[in-house]
Amino acid sequence: MFASTDTDKIKENVLSSPRVSSAIDKVCETKGAKKKNVEKKAKYIVDEIAHTFNLKTIRFMAFALSKIVKRLFKHLFVNGSGIQKMSEMVKFAPMVLVPSHNSYFDFLLTSLVCFAVDLPLPAIASGQDFLHIAVVNRLLRGSGAFFLRRSFVTDEFYKSIFTEYVQQVIRDGRMPMEFFLEGTRSRSGKALHPKSGMLSMITELFFLGHVPDVLFCPLSISYECITEEQLYLFELLGIPKPKESLSGLLKARKVLSADYGTVHLHFGDVVSLRDFCQGSINRAEYALFPRHQVIHRHRLYTPKEKAVVKKFAYYLVNEQQRKMMIYPRAIIAAGVLQNVRTLDDLEKLLHEIGTLLMKLGKNVYSVNCQPAMEIIKYAVELCSPVLQIDNECKQVRMCPFELSLAELKQTALGQSLNKTDCLSNVLSRIYLSMQRNKLIHSLVLPSCTIVACRYGVNQKIDYDELLSNFSFISKALNPEFIRHPSSGDVDELMSSINILKSISLLDVVEEGEKRFVCINRKNVVSDFLNGLIKPFLVAYWLVGQFIINGKSFPYEDSRLPLELQLFSASVLHLGITDASESLSLQTLKNGITTYKLSGCLRVQNIPSNGNIVVGVNKEKLHSFVSRLGTFAGLPNIWLVVGADGKAKIKAKL
Numbered sequence: 001m002f003a004s005t006d007t008d009k010i011k012e013n014v015l016s017s018p019r020v021s022s023a024i025d026k027v028c029e030t031k032g033a034k035k036k037n038v039e040k041k042a043k044y045i046v047d048e049i050a051h052t053f054n055l056k057t058i059r060f061m062a063f064a065l066s067k068i069v070k071r072l073f074k075h076l077f078v079n080g081s082g083i084q085k086m087s088e089m090v091k092f093a094p095m096v097l098v099p100s101h102n103s104y105f106d107f108l109l110t111s112l113v114c115f116a117v118d119l120p121l122p123a124i125a126s127g128q129d130f131l132h133i134a135v136v137n138r139l140l141r142g143s144g145a146f147f148l149r150r151s152f153v154t155d156e157f158y159k160s161i162f163t164e165y166v167q168q169v170i171r172d173g174r175m176p177m178e179f180f181l182e183g184t185r186s187r188s189g190k191a192l193h194p195k196s197g198m199l200s201m202i203t204e205l206f207f208l209g210h211v212p213d214v215l216f217c218p219l220s221i222s223y224e225c226i227t228e229e230q231l232y233l234f235e236l237l238g239i240p241k242p243k244e245s246l247s248g249l250l251k252a253r254k255v256l257s258a259d260y261g262t263v264h265l266h267f268g269d270v271v272s273l274r275d276f277c278q279g280s281i282n283r284a285e286y287a288l289f290p291r292h293q294v295i296h297r298h299r300l301y302t303p304k305e306k307a308v309v310k311k312f313a314y315y316l317v318n319e320q321q322r323k324m325m326i327y328p329r330a331i332i333a334a335g336v337l338q339n340v341r342t343l344d345d346l347e348k349l350l351h352e353i354g355t356l357l358m359k360l361g362k363n364v365y366s367v368n369c370q371p372a373m374e375i376i377k378y379a380v381e382l383c384s385p386v387l388q389i390d391n392e393c394k395q396v397r398m399c400p401f402e403l404s405l406a407e408l409k410q411t412a413l414g415q416s417l418n419k420t421d422c423l424s425n426v427l428s429r430i431y432l433s434m435q436r437n438k439l440i441h442s443l444v445l446p447s448c449t450i451v452a453c454r455y456g457v458n459q460k461i462d463y464d465e466l467l468s469n470f471s472f473i474s475k476a477l478n479p480e481f482i483r484h485p486s487s488g489d490v491d492e493l494m495s496s497i498n499i500l501k502s503i504s505l506l507d508v509v510e511e512g513e514k515r516f517v518c519i520n521r522k523n524v525v526s527d528f529l530n531g532l533i534k535p536f537l538v539a540y541w542l543v544g545q546f547i548i549n550g551k552s553f554p555y556e557d558s559r560l561p562l563e564l565q566l567f568s569a570s571v572l573h574l575g576i577t578d579a580s581e582s583l584s585l586q587t588l589k590n591g592i593t594t595y596k597l598s599g600c601l602r603v604q605n606i607p608s609n610g611n612i613v614v615g616v617n618k619e620k621l622h623s624f625v626s627r628l629g630t631f632a633g634l635p636n637i638w639l640v641v642g643a644d645g646k647a648k649i650k651a652k653l
Contacts, residue, residue, distance in 0.1 A: 014161065020042060022160075023160035024042055045162075048131075050141075051144050065112045068256065072255065076109070076262075079265075083117050083267055089215055090120060096177045096179070096216045096217070097178040097179075098180075098320070100324065101183075102185055103227060109265060110221075113265055120175050120176055122144060126140065126146065127147070128150065177202070181195065188587075189433075191317055191320065196310060199313055203305075206283070207281060207283060220264070220319075224365070225329070236430060236586055237585065261382055268319050273312070315484075326357055328379045329383065331349065331379075331439060347376060350367060355367075356503060357443075359503065360499060399428065400425055412565075416566055426580045445474070445493075446496045449493060451530060451537075452469035456633070467490065467493055470496075474489060476598070476628065497517065534632055538582060542564070542579060543594075546563070546639075547601070548622065555613045557613055568583050576634070600624050601613055
């Protein structure tokens, strides 16, 4: 077991390192501070960050956690082969665990499993959410958590100290490190785009030759039901999460009486950073510089290195998602959102989509292993806040979300929705969308392909037109979904076509020199895939409509999502489309990002105000919005924002 004296040695090494010494000198020089005071501040920061390993604390945490996990979850599954590989590889190079991040339980379960199977406990990079909670912070720190501030981009002094701390832990190599690539928990059920800050700190050690290799183990943590679901629901609609406190933690004891289903932890294949960078990074370039020189203290990443780190980050997130377990609950939620309500239809959907997922090599839990009706009834039970089976046991009906809505009603969105008595129904749909989103990563490319075929309009489409449509849709949704870093549109489309051909949904025919893609038949699978990504296309269409007709520029980027929410709520009242999921702040922010990346919006960064939208490319914007509406199956209309901020139909085209 790692002793407290070892962590004390790491802290000493951090404070005496050339990087931190240089940072101290720079603060003294630029701010005229006394060196003694700056050194004292540096020591305070290191103490604030640092983890410890206390055997009594670890044993207590393991005992308490095992009891809690048994109360919360029916089963906890871990793949033994992954553990075996990791236990063998950890001997040869520093190891970094990279779990998916959906719940506060992620790092607790990881450490519990490592303790149970006698793997070295990881040092865990944790946000400061729990740092100021008495007792809890000591338990977490004593179990290996070290704490980082949520944002320190502009604080070079803190950044230097934290970077050195991370690198000292990696250099030491006696324990794995664990951090979350996504930076924060995913509230929507989908993987978030990775943040490369921590990864850059670790890869720098390898690039500069301080370590011969670093091994990364992607860890996929799949929950049938997450304890924070109802909190996430409110956060997506704009109510900030409650501040973590000891009293709040004690109040949360009621979760111990609920059933949260099953959890799967999958330790993925260990990835060598050296192998991944082979042919991309020439580490010999840095061997010409003595390590004490400035290039090794305050270096900037080269464009080549940044590209490699970004590609590696997306590769790791894709590896996490590739091994996630898909539960029947996600399929049932997706079906209900597409108005598949009878138990017979849901049974057929569960079988067909479960079979498709297994053909794609995805992990699907219990489908085709238990009676379908039992699976459906249990999935509905786990969605009991919003779903019920009727008294005749023939149909699933969506119920209004009946939790206290006092906080939400105080917001502008809550007041707008509550006037029309639809607030509870909106919450129900967004709640189900959080479950459905756990399924989308596995089916997003086949879904994009079906939508790109102009499903329901043409039975046959020219391949070049299909590729153009597919490229447009996949690029538009790029902020929403994680794509493999090495794949292009042509490869992804051909892969999707082959998948859909294998289940007889599509066929490719040659007519002279041209290729056409034909939709062979419409069935429950093709209908399901066609409806899967439509809510995101609708949301992005609404973002474009709002920008075209409702905004004057320049405009603060941060204010757009909240005004877009109110606009979407008014569209919901018009009955043009079911815009419920367009009220999710995360989806709206992603939609704004799409318009920036596509060149429809011109953005300028002003240090005092952040990003400012300074104008639009009207021609490109009109074309983009019109094309989105076509694929979303929306009426050919333009909306305008009235003086009251509500949507009105401007014209039919």
